[in-house]
Amino acid sequence: MKNLWLILTRYNAFFLFIVFFGFAYYLVVQNNTFQRASAVNTSNQLVGAAYAKINGWKSYLYLSEDNALLAEENARLKEQLQRVMAPDSLAQGTVVDSIENVQYHYIVAKVTNNSIHQKNNYITLDKGRVHGIRKGMGVISASGIVGIVLNVSDHFSTVQSLLHSETRVSAALEDSKAFGSMTWGEGYDARVGMLKDIPNHVKVRKGEAVLTSGFSLFPPGIPIGKVIETGISGGDSFLDIKVELSTPFHNLQHVYVVDDLLAGERTELESQNENNG
Amino acid sequence: MAKIFVYNAVRFLVLVILQVFLFKNIGYYNLATPFPYILFILLLPVGIPNFLLYCIAFSTGITVDAFYDTLGVNAAACVALAWARIIFVRITLQTDHYESYLTPLWGNVPFRWYFLYVSVITLFHHAVLFMMETFSFHQFHYTVVRVLLSCIFTVVIILLFSLLFYRKKQR
Numbered sequence: 001m002k003n004l005w006l007i008l009t010r011y012n013a014f015f016l017f018i019v020f021f022g023f024a025y026y027l028v029v030q031n032n033t034f035q036r037a038s039a040v041n042t043s044n045q046l047v048g049a050a051y052a053k054i055n056g057w058k059s060y061l062y063l064s065e066d067n068a069l070l071a072e073e074n075a076r077l078k079e080q081l082q083r084v085m086a087p088d089s090l091a092q093g094t095v096v097d098s099i100e101n102v103q104y105h106y107i108v109a110k111v112t113n114n115s116i117h118q119k120n121n122y123i124t125l126d127k128g129r130v131h132g133i134r135k136g137m138g139v140i141s142a143s144g145i146v147g148i149v150l151n152v153s154d155h156f157s158t159v160q161s162l163l164h165s166e167t168r169v170s171a172a173l174e175d176s177k178a179f180g181s182m183t184w185g186e187g188y189d190a191r192v193g194m195l196k197d198i199p200n201h202v203k204v205r206k207g208e209a210v211l212t213s214g215f216s217l218f219p220p221g222i223p224i225g226k227v228i229e230t231g232i233s234g235g236d237s238f239l240d241i242k243v244e245l246s247t248p249f250h251n252l253q254h255v256y257v258v259d260d261l262l263a264g265e266r267t268e269l270e271s272q273n274e275n276n277g
Numbered sequence: 278m279a280k281i282f283v284y285n286a287v288r289f290l291v292l293v294i295l296q297v298f299l300f301k302n303i304g305y306y307n308l309a310t311p312f313p314y315i316l317f318i319l320l321l322p323v324g325i326p327n328f329l330l331y332c333i334a335f336s337t338g339i340t341v342d343a344f345y346d347t348l349g350v351n352a353a354a355c356v357a358l359a360w361a362r363i364i365f366v367r368i369t370l371q372t373d374h375y376e377s378y379l380t381p382l383w384g385n386v387p388f389r390w391y392f393l394y395v396s397v398i399t400l401f402h403h404a405v406l407f408m409m410e411t412f413s414f415h416q417f418h419y420t421v422v423r424v425l426l427s428c429i430f431t432v433v434i435i436l437l438f439s440l441l442f443y444r445k446k447q448r
Contacts, residue, residue: 029349038413
């Protein structure tokens with residue numbers, strides 16, 4: 001301590017210089033726009049360059065993991081190739097729902113392209129117009145709803161996934177039957193959606209199932225997900241409910257396109273309402 | 278003692294006023310701009326305590342900055358100047374000198390020492406000043422040229438000032 005003090009007094013010129021100069025430097029950087037900008041820029045460049053270097057090194061560390069992943073993918077692709085090569089007669093058939101008085105007609109399709117990480121996600125299916133798919137049909141999977149057919153070509157169709165900022169599906173709560181519209185909501189987690197426009201007075205239970213209401217393209221009672229969070233208030237009189245989606249969007253393989261045989265008749269009837277109104 | 282204080286106060290006022298109203302408008306393109314106000318810090322008594330010297334240098338710099346709209350640039354340069362001055366005095370003067378209240382003005386000190394004193398410290402001040410102003414090493418040679426030309430300009434003006442107030446050795 002004594003020695004430190006001795007050093008400080010002996011070289012006080014230098015230490016005082018550091019203190020005063022540091023203060024002046026601080027003033028310069030704080031109060032002059034140009035100097036501030038360039039100081040921040042320099043540090044940003046430094047940080048950026050450092051990160052780039054570190055990432056370069058890091059990528060080497062993960063090489064073996066990447067290799068394993070690629071090998072795995074290769075194996076999977078080979079398997080798929082085999083399946084494509086062999087004629088698949090099963091996937092061509094349609095599943096007829098006789099319980100619902102054959103209002104709905106299901107067409108099995110395979111997902112050929114899928115994304116979950118965009119703000120607006122789309123899915124491509126390997127069935128198209130020749131298989132009976134039309135624009136605006138609903139798409140479901142074995143465990144839940146997937147989306148709405150957006151565009152159709154002869155042999156392919158694109159689906160506007162539920163993970164899309166514009167997608168709205170009429171949905172109802174299992175117990176109270178209160179209905180609202182199902183959206184992706186916050187739009188970054190492929191496993192979580194948002195049920196909107198449920199009135200405030202409805203009692204919502206955590207874990208309660210959310211099903212399709214049957215008011216839109218989907219048959220009623222198709223599972224959408226489970227309520228995981230209830231208390232989010234979206235405005236004055238409506239609840240925003242977080243829903244854990246039951247469809248595994250990240251590994252979607254086979255889906256069913258729902259052909260509502262009576263949809264034309266219904267829309268025609270409903271359009272008359274609008275005309276009168 | 279009181280005389281020294283008054284002299285320095287008057288010097289401060291005159292030099293800063295000259296700097297901000299006259300020398301601010303003088304320059305050889307953008308290459309040479311004189312800053313003779315540092316003569317005030319140069320002429321502070323030799324035996325002034327370090328801390329006081331730094332405080333005075335800093336506030337002088339801030340005062341000039343206020344008129345130049347470059348808060349901190351001149352202050353930083355003046356603080357650097359104060360440091361250079363302390364080192365220079367410690368190296369070149371004997372102990373009994375740098376504990377006296379001698380004003381290091383030509384006439385009190387030999388011309389050669391005075392000239393070296395002024396030019397070395399001015400160079401140091403200008404180097405810091407222009408580096409702080411440019412704030413990058415981009416076109417460094419341009420900055421160096423500015424420093425050197427401004428340094429010559431300032432030293433000439435300071436020597437002219439000193440000539441004005443030159444008196445034969447009083448000691």
